[in-house]
Amino acid sequence: MPDKQKMYPLSENHSDELRAANGFRIDELTMENILSDKVTMEDIQIAPETLNHQAEIAAAAKRYPLAVNFRRAAEMTRLPNELIMEIYEMLRPGRAVDRASLDAIAQRLREEFGAEKLALFLEEAAEIYTRHGVFSKRF
């Protein structure tokens, strides 16, 4: 088994190092802290580093598209829920009316969130949607 796969499961082999996206340590995720309102939903947000580790594990198991997905997801951890939902809505057929709106949001992801992979993915979608007429209104 390649080394990357030996990391797995992280919850058993690397639990000391696990943190939430905001740096909250897993050993702080205790019942005591929940009861005293010291835990927020942000504290249980999976960290991009963790998802990148899972991407390495997936790639070591030769599951490359899964690894690519985890890397996109790692970038996505920085996006607020509402923005993720908003972009999902834009990607549905006939929601975005033209290519420019998708390109614009891609640019925003790149600049505001450093999400290069997601930006490229949206730009690709914009190109494909243009070619296949997905921007046409569905009434």
Add this chain to the structure above:
Amino acid sequence: MTRKHQSNRWRRFDDWDNRPLRLDLFSKDDPENGFTAWKGKNDPVPNLIIEDGMVAAMDGVSSDHFDMIDTFIARYHIDIETADEAMAMPSDEVARMLVDINVPREHLTRLAHGMTPAKLADVVARLSAVELTFAYAKMRPREMPGNQGHVTNAKDDPLQMAADAAVAVALGFDEIETTMRVSRNSWSNALACCVGAAVGRAGVLFQCSSEEAEELEIGMKGFTSYAETVSVYGTEGAFIDGDDTPWSKAWLTSAYASRGIKMRCTSGAAAELLMGFHEAKSLLYLEARCLCMQRGMGAQGTQNGGIDGAPLASTIPGGVRELLAENLLAVWLDLECASGNDARHSESEIRVGAKITPYLLAGSDLICSGFGTILKYDNSFNPSSFNGEELEDFLVLQRDFEADGGLSSVEESSMLALRQRAVDALEAVLEALGLAVPTPTMKQSVVVASGSNETETFSVGDVGRISAAIQQKGITILDVIKALHQRGFCNEAENLLFLLRLKLSGDYLQTSALIRDDRVLSAVNRPNNYLGPGTGYRVSPGRLAELANIRDELDKDTVISGQAVHAAFEAKKITYRELGDYVPSSDSKEVVVAISPAFGTRLFQTLAGHSLADVLRHLRDGIEAEGMSMRVIRCWHTADTSFLGLTAARLSGTGIGIGIQAKGTAVIHQRGRLPHNNLELFSNAPITTHQHYRSLGTNAAVYARGDWPEPVIVTNNGEALGARFHARVALIYAIETAMLVADRMPQQVAITFLEDSDA
């Protein structure tokens, strides 16, 4: 000839018309209209052209004519490095490799990643049903099989949801899934199931199937730990009507992972056919496209095998084999497979049982992608292949084949307490969060109810208000954990916290992950390494004992203690007194009755439940009605009906005797006949009545007189008497044979009936 025998058809067809099977529809193979499992009119011939490291043509379409699905598959699924090698291999050869125990799984998954949808379909279509099953056992990603259950009810009642979720957990489901009757009730369902699934043990993954956007939102609040309703279709038309594109679905795929939520896609035969965009392509080819897309999206797995299209796929010739083939495609592509067996494909219980068998034998990451843990009418998805009604049938199938379907029996005595605990826990959360206050009657009705028809609980309107409040107040999993703990449901709170910690690790995002004994098991750390007998998943002795453990097993002690209950009762009705060795007689008015060793000594009731005293009395009455008398002997050298009867006949002055065992099996025999060539045999003891025994006595007397009576026929209604009685028969008969004394002469027995009427 009377009118009642006039008919213009063979009446067997009337019988056939009345069977549940005939409620099913069967459609003709029609490749032009998409009704075909394997060979659509427009199915392409597999091909792949790669130029400058890019796909230039695939399955007969050049890249400038690709639709969105082709484009997505070409960019994200096709592994350019493997493609030339994989596409050049003859399909027959690859098909044989799939069933060859000497070819490792990894070798085959690597090849699949270089194959086009048409090529993949072409390979698996060459396998017979048994080869598909075998290949599936070899190719499924995780070592140990699992199962998933639906928890829903017709009222969207959160109390029942919690109780039923706890039961599903106790039965061993690794994942549970809910959905609702009224879509705005989704938040209430999610909260209730989430709480119920935390009762008993930690680590059961939970999802709430809902509209795509809302499902993600519920996940983001921490209630759910997986999602599987990310539907994918094999034609562009169906995809667009499904209100998505491969890119929007891929976005969703990443979105779930980004929030630490396990996710699989959904696809399956006949979805495109149902949606009116089949492009005259076969079920299998379209599903191959779906699966390549899903892999390309980076989904760890799929829920396929027809799913909602399974009933339609099953109307087509070979449709059920096609469902197996598409499941095989999923695992060959290295995707986790929740292998359908959910939407019930037939009204015929035989078809349902037959359909599940290959999956049970082969094992599957999740055998059902929705076993109905609740009653059929409570299933808000639709009735499943197996439901609350048939749950024990599934448990027995596991036991029959010693095949692990992921489930275990539950103790009847512990179920009320478990359901009460779940309902109390939910009550605590509803109250603490100011959502609702259930009454004691509501709770009690839910705890004991088999289904929602029996409950007095929240109205659908109440549930809508609870659901809206959960959403509006922004309640999260943290609030639920806190409420549980504060109200004393510490184990349940800890179980939910355990899942949150696990979420931070992302471990259950990997392929085929589930959680057992607080550990994540997936295709990464527990891969299926099947390479023939002695390898791969083997049912452990402990698990075997769990599979064997079903309700009301019979054993010798049960039979003996059951008989002992009747001993005292029998003692008030009859006495048997042995008078010494029987002496042959020349009495021309007698019928000798030979009873077996345990008759009235260790055993006291026939299989039909008749008192042996009553049986003897009816024999006597029948004999005496013809002016003859009954003499009783007890045999010690045999307990076999034929030999009992023949012994009686040989020792009888008239040459006619009756042999009868304690279980009620009887025979009329005649001196000089071969042992198994009797005059009349009453072999179906469980359906033999008092009147039959009386007639038996009468007929024996008529034979003794030298006449030929009408034989007595014990008619049956086709009961599977073997299934109902043989285990008991074998145990009872062993009691008889254990009492045999080979060289002891038949004993004359004086019978005294202590009361003269039927009890």
